[in-house]
Amino acid sequence: EADIYQTPRYLVIGTGKKITLECSQTMGHDKMYWYQQDPGMELHLIHYSYGVNSTEKGDLSSESTVSRIRTEHFPLTLESARPSHTSQYLCASGHQGIGTDTQYFGPGTRLTVL
Amino acid sequence: SQQGEEDPQALSIQEGENATMNCSYKTSINNLQWYRQNSGRGLVHLILIRSNEREKHSGRLRVTLDTSKKSSSLLITASRAADTASYFCATDAGRDDKIIFGKGTRLHILP
Numbered sequence: 001e002a003d004i005y006q007t008p009r010y011l012v013i014g015t016g017k018k019i020t021l022e023c024s025q026t027m028g029h030d031k032m033y034w035y036q037q038d039p040g041m042e043l044h045l046i047h048y049s050y051g052v053n054s055t056e057k058g059d060l061s062s063e064s065t066v067s068r069i070r071t072e073h074f075p076l077t078l079e080s081a082r083p084s085h086t087s088q089y090l091c092a093s094g095h096q097g098i099g100t101d102t103q104y105f106g107p108g109t110r111l112t113v114l
Numbered sequence: 115s116q117q118g119e120e121d122p123q124a125l126s127i128q129e130g131e132n133a134t135m136n137c138s139y140k141t142s143i144n145n146l147q148w149y150r151q152n153s154g155r156g157l158v159h160l161i162l163i164r165s166n167e168r169e170k171h172s173g174r175l176r177v178t179l180d181t182s183k184k185s186s187s188l189l190i191t192a193s194r195a196a197d198t199a200s201y202f203c204a205t206d207a208g209r210d211d212k213i214i215f216g217k218g219t220r221l222h223i224l225p
Contacts, residue, residue, distance in 0.1 A: 040218075040220070041217065042202070042215050042216060042218060043202070043215040045212060045214075058212075059214075088154075090157070092156075092157075102147065102162060103157075103159065103204075103213065104159070105149075105156030105157040105158070106156050107156045108156050110154065
């Protein structure tokens with residue numbers, strides 16, 4: 001079982017609200033990722049980080065923002081939620097090193113924007 | 115465009131039978147991974163196979179990699195109800211620590 005946590009697990013909010021999805025890991029991993037996944041569909045990378053103060057946009061354009069002030073913490077923020085943001089958001093982390101190795105996933109946050 | 119693509123999209127088999135899923139990709143890779151996702155949960159890493167490996171085993175899982183055909187297969191032997199999940203292949207394609215996931219195969223084990 002991976003030591004990576006996401007809160008909340010489920011969130012239902014109204015349009016226009018500001019929300020922050022929390023992700024934290026206790027494995028000391030430098031690399032962290034946020035994916036967006038609609039039910040039954042593939043994962044799309046929306047943000048990633050190689051370490052503290054490093055953030056990059058992923059392959060799927062997203063109106064969300066991220067920050068990486070501490071190694072273990074990688075929160076995702078939506079300033080003004082819209083129904084189009086309804087989806088599942090998965091956080092993952094991995095070791096820093098040469099090449100691409102295993103990613104460890106949190107349980108996900110299922111977001112519904114009314 | 116999608117790097118990895120699983121086939122079939124969905125598969126239903128009887129408990130005890132073997133399940134085979136395939137993954138095809140487009141560009142050269144350093145390694146290929148398989149993940150499992152139970153409904154409404156995060157992904158769990160199953161196995162990683164590097165480009166210089168042809169076959170790898172882990173318990174009831176067997177993964178093969180054919181770099182000449184740019185394809186991989188995941189075999190689950192003696193399936194159990196708990197194997198019901200979606201299975202994703204993921205490739206790196208040399209994209210600096212990012213991996214690209216396929217659309218997944220939804221496996222349903224019938225009692």
